[in-house]
Amino acid sequence: MPTPSQTTSVAETASAPTTPRSGFVAALLTILVAAAAVWAAQQGLNSYLVTLLALLFINAALAVSLTLTNGLTGLFSLGHPAFMTIGAYVAAILTFSARRKGSMLPGLPDWLASTELSMFPALLIAGLAGGLVALAIGWAVLRLKGHYLAVATLGLIIVVQGLATNWDGITRGGAGLSGLPRHVDIWWALGFLVIVVAITWRVKFSSLGRAMMAVRENELAASCSGINAARLKILAFVIGAVMAAIAGAMLAHLISVVTPKTYSVLLAFNIVVMVVIGGSGSITGALVAATAITVLSEALRPVEESIGLYGMSQVIVALCLIVVLYLKPGGLFGSGEPAFVRRLFSGRKTQ
């Protein structure tokens, strides 16, 4: 059955409906290929490289989630590290072994000290916590026009780091929580990436996504055509924050440690760079840029260490960004998806 014809973005208006099922099949095949590749990597590569691959998946998921907030809706949030820290601490406190928790974290109430959850419910609660904080911040800041969100979210990073450092009884202060159970492996990371991409894709090519893009292009015009811009912006901000909180929790259980400084402002910058270089609003672009930047900075790290120039890779990333802003301010893929990707997954043909 043909789907009703939907326009997808300003540049992608010419699309004709075909079978929706072919997109589903293509997506399923892609996931199977990725799973096979992960399985092969687990057989063939050493554990360091496999962890790196898991990190790459989580970074890509972070970039895609920020694409929803910053790219599609045109907000400028730098708050991902704050939500990741919240998610990581919430999940860590929930999954930590109940035997050690009482003595390590004396500030916890008894019912919490004796709880020991498995990973999945802990991730859900972590996401919920991140979402609630985002709701409060978004409600305060997103009613205002313009630029306040950028600085409020940077401030939120400092607030969250301050709480994590000083609230000893619950967070163990600056030392952080180490020895977390390694519940997360590369399969979790892959599954998370698939879910984040699927949700973002569904949102982008729905009336909700259209409304978000309308707000990005012209908020006044969008409001005039009956879109509740403030509510939509809060929604986009909260969805991004929930995904970030879950990603933070997963990363903490992948490397089995979280400290107040694990997720820093630098991370916020790097995720923003991935979104901007990929093209604001392009899911494909975010995936490509996340891969490129993760590989680049991991490849440069040994170089940096051997010549003793710490910070060099970050300077290179920043300069890359400035060059992209000069030459291709819309990013590599602009706001859309490349034609072949759209043809494959939307089950539609471009004319």
Added chain:
Amino acid sequence: MSQYLFQQIINGLALGSLYALVAIGFSMIYGIVRLINFAHGDLVMIGAFSTLALVTAGVPWPLILVFVLAIGAIAGMTIETIVFRPIRGASQVTGFIATLAVSIAIQNSALMILSGQPRNFLFPAFMRQRVGFGGVNASLTDIAIIVLTLLLIGGLFLVVYRTRLGRAMRATAENLTAARLMGVAVNRTILAAFAIGSALAAVSGLFWGGKFGQIDPLLGFVPGLKAFVACVIGGVGSIGGAMLGGYILGLSEVLFVGLLPQEFSGYRDTFVFLLLIVILLIRPSGLFVRHTEERA
């Protein structure tokens, strides 16, 4: 007045002076080009390290003050010319991202060149003594910071309200296109705003080192953010508001730490940013601005 409270107030005014110097430049730049300059805080760091280099080279202090103003102005003009001017027509978000990239590039270049080790930074011995009057006393450093800041701000107000350049700046801030049509050399005016704002931030770095005794390549980040908080308190875009906002922020931060029990002192920055969110909730256009027009 008890010595303790007096000490806290002097301390708060000195800290407020540092914030005010950074916030004024931040606000000037925002007022004219509508750009939130995340790299503005890093000029504080540049000023602090330039001072250290000049002290090591044996330059006398009054000259150092002049040099640091000049270095700050040159750095600000360089950033504006190389990075911000070419992307002037782009969207506001592009502007934010570019300033963020400049900030990260400056911080990490400094890390690369200077290493992350904090350096000791001392004013000459006579600046560190305490002077007493009427039963209370305060450190000469704090007093010098407060007085010099007032002089610099006085000079700034003279420039902005009594010179041709200042009139051009105010006109450009009011309406860039109209100012250009009236024959204001807009690019030169913007460059001057960057120069003045950055010079003040660099001097704030000199004071910062003297007050806290240690500097490191990342020291500019938090003052940069707090400058924004100060601007929001006073109303973003207004120079007088930024100055008052800086003093209010410095005083309330010091009183927060000084008047509450010891175990809360770690929450100092947390307090500042919660203050920001509260102000955005109740008076988003600033405490002193009665009305702002909205432009579509």
